[in-house]
Amino acid sequence: MVKTLEDRINPSSTNDSVLSTQEYFVNMGPQHPSTHGVLRLVLKLDGETVREVIPVLGYIHRGMEKKAETIGYRQQIHLTDRLDYLCSVMNNWVSAEVVEKAAKIESNERIQTIRTIVAELQRIQSHLLWWGVFGMDLGAFTPFLYGFRDREKITKIFEDTIGARLTMNYIQPGGLMYDIHPDFVKDVKSFLTYIKPLFAEYDGLVTGNIIIQERLRNVGIMDAKTAIALGTTGPVLRASGVAHDLRKIKPYGVYSKVDFAIPIGTVGDCWDRYAVRMLEMRESVKIVEQLIDNVPEGKHLTMKAGAKIRPPAGVYYEEMETARGIFGVMINSDGTEKPSRVYYRTPNFHNIWSITKISPGGRIGDLVAIMSSLDIVVPDMDR
Amino acid sequence: MSTPSISQDIMTNLGNSPGISLALFLGGLIGAVAFMAIAGLILIYAERKICAHFQCRLGPMRVGWHGILQSVADTIKLLMKEDIVPYAADKFMHALAPIVALAAALMTLIAIPMSAKITLADSNIGVLYISAISGIGVLGILLGGWSSNNKWSMLGAMRAGAQIISYELSATLSILAIVMLSGSLKISTIIQSQEAGWWIWRAPVVGLVAFLSFLISSTAEVNRTPFDLAEGESELAAGFHTEYSGMRFAFFFLAEYLNLFIVSALGATLFLGGWMPFHLGEWTMFNQIMDLIPQSIWFLGKTSFMIFVSMWFRWTFPRLRVDQLMKLEWKVLLPIGFVNLLLCAFMTLFGFYFFSTTTRGF
Amino acid sequence: MKTIIAERPFEGNFFSKVIFGFKSLIKGMGITFGYLVHPSTVVTQQYPENRKTLKISDRARNQLVFNLDENNYHKCTACHICEQQCPNGSIHVLERKKPASAKVELDTFIWRLDSCTFCNVCVMVCPFQVLKMTQDFESSVFDQKLLIYNLTPYAGPTSTVLNKIVEPEERKKMIEPRGQYSGPTALAGFHIAGISKQVFQETEQRKDQK
Numbered sequence: 001m002v003k004t005l006e007d008r009i010n011p012s013s014t015n016d017s018v019l020s021t022q023e024y025f026v027n028m029g030p031q032h033p034s035t036h037g038v039l040r041l042v043l044k045l046d047g048e049t050v051r052e053v054i055p056v057l058g059y060i061h062r063g064m065e066k067k068a069e070t071i072g073y074r075q076q077i078h079l080t081d082r083l084d085y086l087c088s089v090m091n092n093w094v095s096a097e098v099v100e101k102a103a104k105i106e107s108n109e110r111i112q113t114i115r116t117i118v119a120e121l122q123r124i125q126s127h128l129l130w131w132g133v134f135g136m137d138l139g140a141f142t143p144f145l146y147g148f149r150d151r152e153k154i155t156k157i158f159e160d161t162i163g164a165r166l167t168m169n170y171i172q173p174g175g176l177m178y179d180i181h182p183d184f185v186k187d188v189k190s191f192l193t194y195i196k197p198l199f200a201e202y203d204g205l206v207t208g209n210i211i212i213q214e215r216l217r218n219v220g221i222m223d224a225k226t227a228i229a230l231g232t233t234g235p236v237l238r239a240s241g242v243a244h245d246l247r248k249i250k251p252y253g254v255y256s257k258v259d260f261a262i263p264i265g266t267v268g269d270c271w272d273r274y275a276v277r278m279l280e281m282r283e284s285v286k287i288v289e290q291l292i293d294n295v296p297e298g299k300h301l302t303m304k305a306g307a308k309i310r311p312p313a314g315v316y317y318e319e320m321e322t323a324r325g326i327f328g329v330m331i332n333s334d335g336t337e338k339p340s341r342v343y344y345r346t347p348n349f350h351n352i353w354s355i356t357k358i359s360p361g362g363r364i365g366d367l368v369a370i371m372s373s374l375d376i377v378v379p380d381m382d383r
Numbered sequence: 384m385s386t387p388s389i390s391q392d393i394m395t396n397l398g399n400s401p402g403i404s405l406a407l408f409l410g411g412l413i414g415a416v417a418f419m420a421i422a423g424l425i426l427i428y429a430e431r432k433i434c435a436h437f438q439c440r441l442g443p444m445r446v447g448w449h450g451i452l453q454s455v456a457d458t459i460k461l462l463m464k465e466d467i468v469p470y471a472a473d474k475f476m477h478a479l480a481p482i483v484a485l486a487a488a489l490m491t492l493i494a495i496p497m498s499a500k501i502t503l504a505d506s507n508i509g510v511l512y513i514s515a516i517s518g519i520g521v522l523g524i525l526l527g528g529w530s531s532n533n534k535w536s537m538l539g540a541m542r543a544g545a546q547i548i549s550y551e552l553s554a555t556l557s558i559l560a561i562v563m564l565s566g567s568l569k570i571s572t573i574i575q576s577q578e579a580g581w582w583i584w585r586a587p588v589v590g591l592v593a594f595l596s597f598l599i600s601s602t603a604e605v606n607r608t609p610f611d612l613a614e615g616e617s618e619l620a621a622g623f624h625t626e627y628s629g630m631r632f633a634f635f636f637l638a639e640y641l642n643l644f645i646v647s648a649l650g651a652t653l654f655l656g657g658w659m660p661f662h663l664g665e666w667t668m669f670n671q672i673m674d675l676i677p678q679s680i681w682f683l684g685k686t687s688f689m690i691f692v693s694m695w696f697r698w699t700f701p702r703l704r705v706d707q708l709m710k711l712e713w714k715v716l717l718p719i720g721f722v723n724l725l726l727c728a729f730m731t732l733f734g735f736y737f738f739s740t741t742t743r744g745f
Numbered sequence: 746m747k748t749i750i751a752e753r754p755f756e757g758n759f760f761s762k763v764i765f766g767f768k769s770l771i772k773g774m775g776i777t778f779g780y781l782v783h784p785s786t787v788v789t790q791q792y793p794e795n796r797k798t799l800k801i802s803d804r805a806r807n808q809l810v811f812n813l814d815e816n817n818y819h820k821c822t823a824c825h826i827c828e829q830q831c832p833n834g835s836i837h838v839l840e841r842k843k844p845a846s847a848k849v850e851l852d853t854f855i856w857r858l859d860s861c862t863f864c865n866v867c868v869m870v871c872p873f874q875v876l877k878m879t880q881d882f883e884s885s886v887f888d889q890k891l892l893i894y895n896l897t898p899y900a901g902p903t904s905t906v907l908n909k910i911v912e913p914e915e916r917k918k919m920i921e922p923r924g925q926y927s928g929p930t931a932l933a934g935f936h937i938a939g940i941s942k943q944v945f946q947e948t949e950q951r952k953d954q955k
Contacts, residue, residue, distance in 0.1 A: 024534065078862060078864035141438070162804065177869065181802075208769045262748045276751050306826060306869065365612070436780070439788050700770065
């Protein structure tokens, strides 16, 4: 018997004792300071304890997959910018790489190296924003400003090289939109020297704080089996103890040539998800350090900028590890310039359902901490 | 009572009469209300500026020089806003809640002396009176949450109620330590007893522990981070005052900042000596140099220091979850408070504190 | 696969936790205090006052303009490639009904700022590098119609054709100045309302023939 949402929102008495309590439904509505976007959560509460969480999606559905069918392969890349807008270069990379694979467009070492560097910088930037918003959700308003101040340095580097600060549209089939700015290497190196001592400062302010530790310890525990069954990917999966990272398993770009480690957690609670992301930032810094000095020479675009892209008919799929999980693009091509079907496998859509399994039994304060540690970006869910 | 207050001076000069005393009483009240309003405005501006500088930014800069008139602009804006009352709200309670919150703040403020001469209401049970009246502030919060007819507001109000009545205990225990050391509930006597030195350092360990316990409990009393889950901006979208707009919200807002001022003033009075300058026992030369600075400046300086520490807490720490808050109070602060009180009793009985035998006898 | 195990938070008995908690809180307070007493750490820039010294990068994509040479001549041949490739139809290229030279000439180049996503595809695919993006970000208006730009200062042939003609008078005869476009336009890919259907169909036919 299928229950619709309206069927389930009916208050019911759950126990017959002398002091009867009633569970009630509260809407953590689309407009809420800490749902990170327009996400509606229908909570079934018993006092302060959460009994059930029902996410309602669709408030920012824009029909991106349908839109991609009416514009061509080159143009659908700038739509993926607006999916997970904090990892826009990584999203671009996946869309461009699947088109390259389909149309058999070549790439060279320089292009792949620069793509890797920019993607790792974007990962640091995304995690810095997550760190700031995480502190803000838990009540510490200051890390937000510190995170944005440091993130501004990377944004400035992107503005100088790419031209845009948020929606980049940088990685095109066949290479990059612009070659790197003459100051790129110098700016990135100065950023790396700037950010390394700040990690210790972040630890002093947030990670080592007793209040944060007590709020995150053993909250929202998700074991490895549940995580894999729900289809979560990214830091959420790695915090539950599963060592799964596409950069190591199916290396793309120049990841096979760099030496870095994958942080994994033990218990799978909010603290592990937090610690895994902080360690990932440090690993990304290591990757960029190894690559920035030896960027090979070459062209930045291996095909003509306006050339028509007509991949042969077939189904092609490519996936990569973004800051929030695995982002995959499937194109079903029928030989013309416009795809006949595009499907975006977004990480946040699969990560959000874990909240229905791990938050019941906790309190509202825990719910906010869990949502923040899952690091969801809502436009990614609704596409 | 050695120095007569301003009103007593005026009375003796003009001849005692009921008309003059009534006029003085009203004058004092108006002065207190004016002080309350101005202190609120200054505190709001100070909070925004200090918050900004903690966060590497500038704060209000546009209205007036470096944003000094920002509070005035905010007040005018709030006055001009439409007063929205939810359709199904309990109208009488909805209107009453902010008034109760502000009245509790005002009633507490008049009991704290600014200097030896500027005292409004110096009763024999001053400390007890303050503790009791600050409990009325809870009523304002509960009324506000209940009457808004909003589940989120109700949650916020319930949390705040539980939090405030729990932390009253710890605050009272730390106040009791000082009352025991100085031997009276009357605030002017407590201040006089600190003439040889402030209790925070004069009573070794006990004074400091009582001060820290008071600091934490009073931050919880006034619903400030790390204990602000009643307002919980990220969780409950403003908690118990979600449904208030315009001047009613301004009342809640003002009541919060006045409460901050009151607990800081109370902490400064009990632990840091109130308007008493920094004396060191019987070193008369040093004491006379310290006496040159006027007493109200001492009082305001100490209160400002306490307010600054409170703001520092707010902009550094995240907030506690409600069960952790309760655990902190009942399992950590209360036992420490009891042990502290016991040690304080021994100290008072045997005089184990600095400068215990002075000419004053305190 | 090289892995790092994330550390767990501090564990201990009651007293060690109290002491650890105390120390961690003092450390956090020290960090924020450091920022308070060093005003040089302030990163705010006061916007309208700092306009003269504001540095925005060269490649910033804030406004689309034509690349004009020293005589204000452009190179656009009205080939419609940018119009086709624009993902949401923010560019409309209108051809001249009576070209002064024998070839197709540009009449008006309409660019809608209110629907443009600044994806830069038009700049990349133009075969003659006619377009470029500049950093001018102060383009807010009170009337939405003012967001419809005409990027070409004149209707006429390209600069290669014009520069071959030596006489300035002859050049002036071939071009007609154009200002801010104030006619009807459609948003996001729909057909341009108001332009007569015949002209539109002729343009479409010519595009298909290429």
